[in-house]
Amino acid sequence: MTDQTNDRAAIEAVLAPIAAGRATVRVEGGRASIILDVTGLPDGAQNALETDIRAAAAIPGIDEVRVARTAQRVNRRLIAVASGKGGVGKSTVSANLAIALARAGRKVGLVDADIYGPSQPKLMGVEGRKPVAHDKKLVPLATAYGVPMLSMGGLVEEGQAIAWRGPMAAGALTQLVDANWGAADTLVLDLPPGTGDVQLTMIQKHRPAGAVIVSTPQDLALIDATRAIDLFAKAGIPVIGIVENMAGYACPHCGEVSDPFGKGGAEAAAERLGVPFLGRIPLDIAIRTASDVGSPPAAGNGVEGAAFAEVAGKVNAWLDTQKG
Structure with a gap:
């Protein structure tokens, strides 16, 4: 198992109770890229969630955390x-x-x-x-x-x-x-x-x-x-x-x-x-x-x-x- 795989697993573990299934993690070198599904969340909740995720993902060995938000179109x-x-x-x-x-x-x-x-x-x-x-x-x-x-x-x-x-x-x-x-x-x-x-x-x-x-x-x-x-x-x-x-x-x-x-x-x-x-x-x-x-x-x-x-x-x- 590579270090990157270990890092991804470690990040996913710390994000699980925070993101409630909304985060997808990818690790390249010392960079963690996280796709965050914010469907249905008001702006304030989106910002707070991203802040928490950035802090939780900054584990030893990760030098940079990037977060990209995405949302599904609501068929209203x-x-x-x-x-x-x-x-x-x-x-x-x-x-x-x-x-x-x-x-x-x-x-x-x-x-x-x-x-x-x-x-x-x-x-x-x-x-x-x-x-x-x-x-x-x-x-x-x-x-x-x-x-x-x-x-x-x-x-x-x-x-x-x-x-x-x-x-x-x-x-x-x-x-x-x-x-x-x-x-x-x-x-x-x-x-x-x-x-x-x-x-x-x-x-x-x-x-x-x-x-x-x-x-x-x-x-x-x-x-x-x-x-x-x-x-x-x-x-x-x-x-x-x-x-x-x-x-x-x-x-x-x-x-x-x-x-x-x-x-x-x-x-x-x-x-x-x-x-x-x-x-x-x-x-x-x-x-x-x-x-x-x-x-x-x-x-x-x-x-x-x-x-x-x-x-x-x-x-x-x-x-x-x-x-x-």
Whole structure:
């Protein structure tokens, strides 16, 4: 066995507990060349790991340590969460869907693409925090739920009106989507209501893998939801399914269930349009109060999060059937 082989084995031994399988070692003379796989690591963690590896590899007989970083390309898929009109709970569904997918094992990021009415900072408990940029790319905010997030709400002053024309809004969407998402392989996009400039930019430039449509059971909301479905269909983007939100209200005193927004309309519309029905989210004050304090129900194990987990399970199953 040569000295170089011994040196390589010695370096590999000291790096094993540090690099966790990320380092490949080559030794030539007194030089150690190390290929370091930094896939999914933020910049700070990459720098710290390289520093530790350089120090550990400087064993007797090694005069020079060279480290080259490499990263695998993450094949990232976008899931658009859309609605034909506002006020149907699309943002609440987006936040809880992202969290439930992460709990199911997906590496998920959340984009608050509702440029004019960003609400994800409040829903995800990161109000007042501002993202930073590195190498001209935004770095998503970490949240308590394992879902990194970016929102226009983090780029403007709280309460400030965002009075932007189409091109400016479209440019903002691109900054959010093209950020440094690290290992996240699935981005949930909370889109503005309707079928305007942001939706068209997203379809043309970022090409989501599929769309989830949110509607209440009432007829007016379903008419607008049908328009949103038509937009994606014309663009050749699969509609993963429809979520019926605010479906049924259980009185906290007597337990009687009423249907202030109607019942079963979204499921019937899904059948008529030939798209899957993903499930119902009840009109529950516990969901509203938890959302207001930045504690999405999907992050817990209560009954309020079960409906979101069911929807996420169907979206997760759909993702598993897709290539890439």
